[in-house]
Amino acid sequence: MFSFEGFVRINTFLTGAYRLAYLNLLWMATTVLGLGLIGVGPASYAVARYVDGWFRRGETPPVTRSFVDGVREQPWRSMVVSWILLGAGAVILTNVFRGPSWTVQALNVVALVVLGVAAAYVYPVMVATEAAPVGRQLASALLIGFGSLHWTILGATAVGLTGWLLWQYALPLVALFGVGVPACAVGVVTRIVFRPLAQDPDQPGSRALHRSSIGAPVTEQVA
Template identity: 70%
Template sequence: MFSFEGFVRINAFLTAVYRVAFLNVLWVATTALGLGLFGVGPASYALAKYVDRWLRAGETPPPARVFWRYAREQAGRSMLVSWILLAAGGVIITNVFLASSWYVRILNVGALGVLGIAWCYVYPVLAATDLDTIPRQLGGALLVGFGSLHWTIIGATGVGATWWLLWQFALPLLVLFGVGIPAYAVGLVTRAVFRGLTPADAAEVGPASTGRGQAEPARPGVAAAAR
């Protein structure tokens, strides 16, 4: 028979599952409203920032309200980052399929992996750090990804296995959770990384925020580490 604490843990788990699904729906809606090209950057930034504030500081305000606010927060920069990554991805994928030399194709497959790591971590870096230029933010993303490569590999394996299981046995759930699964996995990695870069966990607030008016903590000072 479950204890009260057991029911509380089950409720917390189910609430987290619901929140991940809702964030995925918001990401899809924001991307679609921006016609893909103009929406994927702000949507990814908003998703990364919400997950970062949730996992690192315990803030769980209503997702819909703050998601739209986050999406507008750095819309121009987040769009530019997405265009850079999409353009680089287009060039790399073209080389993978059209390059005449097999070793050029292998090099581009490796470059595609590096690009994937950059895409996974650049928006958490943009949302949670004080790096002020796009080259430094991209460099910071690679620093986080390769600096915690074991966690990146574990997270990628877990996400891939989860996606495969959902694809095989519960395709509607894959549509429902989709991007939320890797976003949560990346958030778990960056939570540990950003705490390590912030002395005495200064980046965190005491009480969890449940709405407006909560001052955000200082961002991790990783600028020196990425220079």
């Protein structure tokens, strides 16, 4: 027999899975409506914004309204970031498959890993920090990713393992959760990494965190 606490834990898990799936569907719809290049940046920022508030501060506002607010918050900045990442990715992938030598191809594989780390953390950095030049935010994403390399590796391993299991045993769930799985992993990592910066204002880099991000957890009912 399940205890009451057991049912509460199951309900909490299922509610969290629902949020991730719904965020993924909203991300897909926004990206498609924005014809990819226009929509992917604001959609990714909106997902990072919701996950950051959820994981770090315990805020769970209505998903649709919060997502739309996130899309409208920094549309041009988030689009520029996505264009930089997509452009760099296109160049690197071209060099990986068509490089003149294996040395060039190997170096571009390393560059692809670096680009993946930047792409994983740049939108959470944008959400959690004051407005800054795009270049500085990309650099901060790399510092966080490689400065907390053990957490980055654990997160990437969890995402890879989860993706493989879904691909092998529950293929439709890959489309249902999509970016929700990596967003969840990045949210866990940034919750751990950002917490000392919020608690210690004298620590280097902590001044960039929003003061509103340091408050006590506030939970709202999901509509």
